[in-house]
Amino acid sequence: MKYYTFKEYLINNLAIENIHVDEISDNLKFIDVPKGEYLLKEGDFCSDIFFVDKGLLRQYSIDEKGKEHILTFAPETWFVTDRESSFFAQPTPYYIQAVEETTVTVIDDHLLNMLSEHFPSFTKFNTQLLHSHIRQLQARINLLLSASAEDRYLNFIKIYPDIFQRVPQAMVASYLGITPESLSRVRRDLAMK
Amino acid sequence: MKYYTFKEYLINNLAIENIHVDEISDNLKFIDVPKGEYLLKEGDFCSDIFFVDKGLLRQYSIDEKGKEHILTFAPETWFVTDRESSFFAQPTPYYIQAVEETTVTVIDDHLLNMLSEHFPSFTKFNTQLLHSHIRQLQARINLLLSASAEDRYLNFIKIYPDIFQRVPQAMVASYLGITPESLSRVRRDLAMK
DNA sequence: CGCCGAGTTGAACTGAATCAAGAAACGTGG
DNA sequence: CCACGTTTCTTGATTCAGTTCAACTCGGCG
Numbered sequence: 145m146k147y148y149t150f151k152e153y154l155i156n157n158l159a160i161e162n163i164h165v166d167e168i169s170d171n172l173k174f175i176d177v178p179k180g181e182y183l184l185k186e187g188d189f190c191s192d193i194f195f196v197d198k199g200l201l202r203q204y205s206i207d208e209k210g211k212e213h214i215l216t217f218a219p220e221t222w223f224v225t226d227r228e229s230s231f232f233a234q235p236t237p238y239y240i241q242a243v244e245e246t247t248v249t250v251i252d253d254h255l256l257n258m259l260s261e262h263f264p265s266f267t268k269f270n271t272q273l274l275h276s277h278i279r280q281l282q283a284r285i286n287l288l289l290s291a292s293a294e295d296r297y298l299n300f301i302k303i304y305p306d307i308f309q310r311v312p313q314a315m316v317a318s319y320l321g322i323t324p325e326s327l328s329r330v331r332r333d334l335a336m337k
Numbered sequence: 338m339k340y341y342t343f344k345e346y347l348i349n350n351l352a353i354e355n356i357h358v359d360e361i362s363d364n365l366k367f368i369d370v371p372k373g374e375y376l377l378k379e380g381d382f383c384s385d386i387f388f389v390d391k392g393l394l395r396q397y398s399i400d401e402k403g404k405e406h407i408l409t410f411a412p413e414t415w416f417v418t419d420r421e422s423s424f425f426a427q428p429t430p431y432y433i434q435a436v437e438e439t440t441v442t443v444i445d446d447h448l449l450n451m452l453s454e455h456f457p458s459f460t461k462f463n464t465q466l467l468h469s470h471i472r473q474l475q476a477r478i479n480l481l482l483s484a485s486a487e488d489r490y491l492n493f494i495k496i497y498p499d500i501f502q503r504v505p506q507a508m509v510a511s512y513l514g515i516t517p518e519s520l521s522r523v524r525r526d527l528a529m530k
Numbered sequence: 531c532g533c534c535g536a537g538t539t540g541a542a543c544t545g546a547a548t549c550a551a552g553a554a555a556c557g558t559g560g
Numbered sequence: 561c562c563a564c565g566t567t568t569c570t571t572g573a574t575t576c577a578g579t580t581c582a583a584c585t586c587g588g589c590g
Contacts, residue, residue, distance in 0.1 A: 205479050213479060228469070231468050232469070272424060274468070277471055278471060279421035281471065282474065286398050286406060286430070290398070291400075292545075312567085312569090322547090325546090325548080326546055326547070332570080486577075515579090518539085519578055521537060525538080525539090
């Protein structure tokens with residue numbers, strides 16, 4: 145499978161000339177995150193945005209009973225961050241962990257400013273990304289408010305069929321807000337129909 | 338109680354001189370929404386942002402079974418919108434309705450551009466608003482994934498004590514993702530403790 | 531006075547959680 | 561390439577939080 149690098153992503157989405165992107169290429173920082181390792185832990189502050197070049201991350205929290213709750217899966221060409229933590233000077237309540245061995249491009253404040261200054265379209269693009277994120281979060285809240293475990297599962301495999309193949313089933317359950325046992329039963333019951 | 342107008346809101350948040358804000362004041366459009374009336378209905382497209390000057394709005398969806406699910410309460414100084422619908426050229430799945438008689442300032446694309454051009458700080462402010470929205474949505478998802486009806490209720494009255502006083506209890510239940518009956522019982526049980 | 535909408539209460543029901551035990555799949559080293 | 565231990569998934573029995581449906585109370589208002 146071929147994935148976009150961050151550079152290619154910029155070219156495709158911002159209508160920026162290859163040659164101009166090269167100017168920033170030298171400034172790109174990458175991080176390699178081995179499977180199971182963390183990019184961010186509860187209590188950290190994060191002002192960077194991470195672009196996933198290869199691999200798969202998950203963002204999750206741990207409640208008082210020690211249960212994990214997955215907020216986001218981030219496969220290739222996705223962004224993850226908890227910029228909110230540094231925006232509001234409050235430590236993040238989330239972990240960001242590599243589900244598979246993962247490589248990310250680090251977009252720090254310096255690079256962010258640089259992109260905004262060099263490419264007028266970038267700010268607009270960034271705003272659009274935020275709107276898209278909001279829409280997705282709202283849709284998920286709506287689903288959590290209205291749909292059964294089964295419906296949420298069906299919705300998940302429809303929207304993220306690839307992710308379902310790449311993560312343990314228990315993580316999907318955690319994303320859906322149900323137990324691994326329940327997800328197993330939901331799947332069995334669907335298979336029998 | 339004294340509320341900000343949109344103008345005052347700008348002055349307070351953007352460090353803009355009063356005199357400059359006057360320049361845009363003439364361009365402001367207001368809408369009066371009587372109690373129970375709609376600002377937006379399922380299937381509409383919305384590129385405007387609404388700033389609530391006075392009153393209280395709710396944004397909600399209706400599922401296949403006819404049940405309402407409240408996504409947002411927007412009291413004074415809050416923004417509501419489903420700009421996402423016009424951003425992505427998909428009709429909104431949500432209704433925006435006045436819970437009380439409400440007055441909003443309409444921030445349309447024209448005004449938005451004007452604000453961005455005149456006030457460099459506006460774009461940054463706008464981005465920050467979006468981030469704040471994201472943080473709030475994530476926190477809510479996290480709560481829906483991890484907390485019981487009782488915990489969600491306690492969290493709600495802690496964060497929005499004023500809203501709880503202003504809307505029918507059934508709407509709070511709908512926001513929390515439980516039935517009115519369940520909320521009534523949760524409250525009774527808490528009162529007995 | 532009587533109606534009406536909002537909230538409460540009760541009893542039966544149900545979807546999903548919990549706890550505990552097995553089965554299958556997986557990868558690592560011999 | 562097999563054998564073993566670990567992790568992942570499934571299944572069953574039981575419990576529980578929250579739903580459903582129906583009846584009732586209360587306060588406001590014509």
